[in-house]
Amino acid sequence: MPSVDGYNFYTIDEVKQMYDNGNLTGVIEMETMYEFSYTQNFINGQYVAIPIDGTTNSAYAGLLDNNSDPLSVTDIKVNNVI
């Protein structure tokens, strides 16, 4: 953890390394923003927005195939409870 001007903080690369267990085939990002939403992706891949219920929440996904190439993520559902 670097320290600058008295701040101790992580770089974005360090944050990615913390969440990458070395065996990832994808990332799903589920967000809830009190007032506003934003996007933040952590691995390279084909990211898509996932339709879910509610207007103040967002979900995104990126998956990789066995060659670490982007994998289609069109068949993924989050909280798609009927």
Added chain:
Amino acid sequence: MNFGSGYNYIAIDSNTAFNNINDSLAFSEPIRMIGITRDDVISNTDSLVINWTGASAANIVKVELSINNSIKDSEKDDVTDLVLYINNAGSFKFLPTDLLLFEAGVYVDIVVSAIEVQYLTVSSGKSIAVLGISSHRITIKLSN
């Protein structure tokens, strides 16, 4: 999306990398700033202490200060954005040297985001990281 109570359900159809999955997971309480109210006026010569509740102590928290362009008073096109990723200590203090990067009179968005990770294991033996990100934004005005 469910944070603090309830489960989030994830279904992925079979594909060339792994078999279908149907799973659920829960995230901790969403992060919420306390002690700061929308439209508060803060001097850019003072420190700005941000406190929050919610989120797990194990979460990484992203703290961000950025100019709110939608209600910006200034005609300048300068873009100032401070972003830090820190361990969740429940508070963070921006120093006057940070706030002086912003022009007095502008509106500034304070955004805190808690990042929680959980993993789903798929049939190939690999895993999918599921990031639960809860955020809270409050817009304040900087004075001099």
